[in-house]
Amino acid sequence: MEAGLRRSRRLNDYHTELVDQVLAEPDLDAVVKRMAYKIHGDVLVYAPDGAVLSASGERPAEQKTAMASAALAAHTAGKPVRLADAQLAIPIIAGDEGVATMLARPGDGEEIDHEHLRMFAQAAAVAFLVQRGITDATTGKDRDPLEDVLARRPASAAELARRARRAGMNLCEPYVVVVARPAEKSQGRLQIWASSFTLRSGGLKSIQAGAAVLVVPGTDASATAQLVRNELASFLGTEATVGAAGPVSGPGALLPGYQRASRCLDAILALGDMGKAASFDELGFLGLLLSDPPDIENFVENTIGPVLRYDGERNAHLKETLAAYFEADRSPTRAADRLYVHPNTVGRRLERVTDLLGTGWQKPEQMVDVQLALRILRIRALMKQATRRPADYNE
Incomplete structure (x- = not known):
């Protein structure tokens, strides 16, 4: 002793x-x-x-x-x-x-x-x-380009690109913007993790009001959001909620990308989905509402783009079948009556839709998005017909 x-x-x-x-x-x-x-x-x-x-x-x-x-x-x-x-x-x-x-x-x-x-x-x-x-x-040390963007400090695109290159990132290549908020505040450990992540990924980072803002080279916003959530939650030992946007490219896309990722995070938290990770495009109809201005083209593409491309290549009538299926209260038999085809034909077409969109397209949330995308296309087609009629009449 x-x-x-x-x-x-x-x-x-x-x-x-x-x-x-x-x-x-x-x-x-x-x-x-x-x-x-x-x-x-x-x-x-x-x-x-x-x-x-x-x-x-x-x-x-x-x-x-x-x-x-x-x-x-x-x-x-x-x-x-x-x-x-x-x-x-x-x-x-x-x-x-x-x-x-x-x-x-x-x-x-x-x-x-x-x-x-x-x-x-x-x-x-x-x-x-x-x-x-x-x-x-x-000292007159270079400020982090992301810090300048988030603080709305004036800087030319060339200057931001130069400073990003000095930090090891090429903003002219595609990148994803991520905003990650842990359930419990831990500024120091969040800073360490964010620094480690961006060093390994070759990106940029900033800590804003208890959230990590990351700019990560790549093209898959959803996968990047999932990776960030898993790593951060494991490191901090607490839930992390993550919103992501992209891919985008160019210095001018940094701020809009951050704003979209922030709105995505806010939407996830507003829905009570703490601990979830999602990209802006995965929000579906909610993402369309949060867009400023509303990005209708992107919404339709993300929702039923594979179906539209498949129809364009093979004239498979999948879009037409989907519309009839929903109008018939999701009854393949009644949809077949509307289309003047055999119910088995409708069944095979719906199986092809599942191959293209995944098994979740008939779940309530995604189903609403699919129906909305189909209605948008229908309204557009009707509006085009309406604009042609005066010319046709004059002839």
Whole structure:
């Protein structure tokens, strides 16, 4: 017991000395060098975006994917984590914010006390925050292009594209915009996860009012939304609700894409579907109502586009059969009477519709969308006929 008390006093004295040093001279490099001396090894500190902040020796080449994985592991655990290559990853946390990650490689045979690691992490957090405040106030560092867009700061498309390229993303290629809101607020851990995700995907990120805004290269908004929800929920240990929009391309599509993804998220939450992930196009009729202006073409395409293309290629009368099926209260027999065909013909056509649209097209929500899309096409056809009549009459 007495030995334990002596050890506790030594740790407390060492901690006091370390904190006093940092308060007197908030130098992250000094903290890193002192830790490297203590463990007879190497120490590296890097920001959530993978940028190396300090190193005990020569600064290594940034291996952003490996560094992102190490940061994710450390901040998920909330304590030092031993990695496969004998390094230790230590989360540097200030309040609720995960500000950085420390990698430590002890010398051969060195046993590292986790209490010392915790102390150095705290000292590094203090030094980092002080230095960050000075740097932000005195340097002209490029702002994140996504931050400028969301803050409505004026910037040309060329300037946004240039800054995005510096961050590793080509806005001229297709991308998806995602807004993810966890059920419980955890700004620091959300920042760490978002930084890790965008480093791995090659995208952009911003944290806005407790939600992560992500710009991710790709063309499948639905799959990206599902991926984000699954990863974020697993990392935070709580539900995450996700709305996505796209694909879009070009710097000018960033803000409209964000607005559509935000409206998608708001719609999901308004419907009481917390923990769900969906793209704007998956909202169906609700997405049509939320569009500004209403995107009717996109709604029809997303709802029955495969049916229309199949009819165009094979003259299969699937659209006509669907319309008759709904007009006959979903009775294949009565639909067959309307079409003057055998009920088996209607059955085969409806099976083909299922092949094209999936098994969910007869579920209540999707069925409403299908009927609305058919009505839109019918009204358009009637309007075209009406505009032709005066000319026909004059002839």
